Amino acid sequence: MTWGQGSNIPSRIKDQVRRRDKTCRLQYPGICTGRIDEFDHPDGLAAQGQQRTTVRNASEVQGVCEPCHDHKTELQRQAGIANAIATRGSLSKRYRDHEPHPGDL
Ligand SMILES: [Zn+2]
Numbered sequence: 001m002t003w004g005q006g007s008n009i010p011s012r013i014k015d016q017v018r019r020r021d022k023t024c025r026l027q028y029p030g031i032c033t034g035r036i037d038e039f040d041h042p043d044g045l046a047a048q049g050q051q052r053t054t055v056r057n058a059s060e061v062q063g064v065c066e067p068c069h070d071h072k073t074e075l076q077r078q079a080g081i082a083n084a085i086a087t088r089g090s091l092s093k094r095y096r097d098h099e100p101h102p103g104d105l
Contacts (some may be wrong), residue, residue: 026068036063
């Protein structure tokens, strides 16, 4: 788990999201703890091809637990790789070795 910990979310927004969401918003069956450990961009900046940016509003993120966030990140990573392969024919060695978040693909 590397992505998320360095994201630019002001603590006042984290507090707002914790109060609003109260429990994990992803709720993947079998792994969800229900806690809000981390913060996730529900729209997937990666899917939009955007780099992570500073979060300015609580509406941009949702509270999620770490297991769910890891699971979602993995799903997005796999989708990003599949998309990159479909688009470019292959992935460069650099991308494979670093296993970037799909937003960085
Ligand atoms: Zn969860």
